[in-house]
Amino acid sequence: MDRVVSTGVDTVDPRTPCIVGVAQRTWHLSGDEEAPEPLAMQVEVVRAAADDSGATGGLLGAIDGLDVVYCMSWPYDDPAGRLSEALGISPARTGYSGIGGTVPQQLLDAAAARILDGQAEVQVVVGAEALDTKRRLKRAGERPAWSHRHPDPPGFPFEAPFHPAEIAHEVFQAWLTFAVRDVARRAARGEAPDAHRQALGRLLAPMTDVAAANPYAWYPERRSADELVTPTADNRMVGYPYTKRMVAVMDVDMAAAVILTSWAAADRLGVPEEQRVVLRGWCYATDPVYVAEHDDLARSPALAAASAEALRCAGIDADDVAHLDLYSCFASSVDFARDALRIGGEDSRALTVTGGLPYSGGPASNYLTHSVSAMVERLRSDPGSYGLVSGVGMHTTKHVHAVYSTLPGPVVRPDETGVQAGLDAGHPARSITDHHTGDAVVAAYSVVHGRDGAPAWGLVVVDLPDGSRSYGRTDDVAVCAALEAEEWVGRTVTLAAEGDVNRIVS
DSSP states (O other), X not given: OOOOEEOSSSEEOTTOEEEEEEEEEEOOOOTTOOOOOHXXXXXXXXXXXXXXXXXXXXXXXXXXXXXXXXXXXXXXXXXXXXXXXXXXXXXXXXXXXXXXXXXXXXXXXXXXXXXXXXXXXXXXXEEEEEHHHHHHHHHTTOOOOOXXXXXXXXXOOOSSOOOHHHHHTTOOOHHHHHHHHHHHHHHHTTOOHHHHHHHHHHHHHHHHHHHHTOXXXXXXXXXXXXXXXXXXXXXXXXXXXXXXXXXXXOOOEEEEEEEEEEHHHHHHTTOOGGGOEEEEEEEEXXXXXXXXXXXXXXXXXXXXXXHHHHHHHHTOOGGGOOEEEOOOSSHHHHHHHHHHHTOOTTOOSOSOSSOOTTTTOOOGGGHHHHHHHHHHXXXXXXXXXXXXXXXXXXXXXXXXXXXXXXXXXXXXXXOHHHHHHHHHHHSOOOOBOSOOOEEEEEEEEEEEEOTTSSEEEEEXXXXXXXXXXXXXXXXXXXXXXXXXXXXXXTOEEEEEEETXXXXXXX
């Protein structure tokens, strides 16, 4: 049986999950330069994370669990097996994840649960993307010559089929769906459209300051609020109210790894206590899958519930958190988290420790591995403080929060089943009507812009008289301009079903 050990101040449960090693790397290349293939990136950061731990007792050889975050860059035939082979290790359990912005923290949460149950002692979460290199090769008419390609690559692992109404109305892109939610929040707060866009600039500009000081950031440069929100030839509008500089950048060459152990294993492996950062609380929860199903488009009940449960498990309040990294693929995910945590505009805390996904970089499903790595480094430099990271997956559907600290404490597992049951009962999904002809009330909307920066078409999410929701579309440039200049939430419009598409006719 594991003994109870002492830190010199308090006794620590020997099965307390703690991060002992982290590593990140970003390859800033240009022209015909190529980053290493993702497998080589993964090897490098795992070894670097082991070195970061300061362990004296053979940490790599003690790895008994290895999880690889889904890689968009290359379809390896056996991602975790190939990495194990390259590292020269034989973990008892390996895994290859699904997709989404919550994945790395979910993997760490599951690893922590295994450690608490005595099923594991040394767990690794690692991910890498070489999407910028792949993009530049494609522009040159070339393909990556990387190793161990799957002979018959499986399809992209979507967790839910597309809804027929969303297919018909082209509700696919995250920069569109998060923009729709942003407009809903703006309307609920009674903010004027132009004033709201300026507020978004003020929200995001400080993140560029953090990115400028982050050696791993993809865009390490400061930008003013006006530079972020003003459409120009180099900063076109993408999905109103978001310009290009306000959305996550996925085409990056980045890798990160996190090593999680039990407190007792860290002792046995000779990891200095000052290197250990404890996972003090966590929770994962989900909202409805499809955009129109969200009863309140202006907030996320699951995000609020997950953050509250993670803080409860850690035994602290949001005001006790010194360091934050709120998932920032788009401004609405940041603002929903601020609302849930009651972080007002007067709060002086930075909202990111990396610079955020639009500036530090958003490597597909692997951003949170970088977020956690940066948070670990921040907490080591501020012993005894607390840090909170959040992740958002799919179209504001999946949510995860986790609290970290160098300070050990009681390990309280989240009641994720109870949290989700409460959400499902208290916030049932709206039904979606595929086709509608007649009047409807606008609940939220956005305008899609082409690569030339001009408005291409507008999307509305509408409330129908029977209480269900539907989608509508306009290709009228004048209507698109009005959608951006005026507040349309609450306005009655008339739709006419033309085939599978509901057109705005007045």
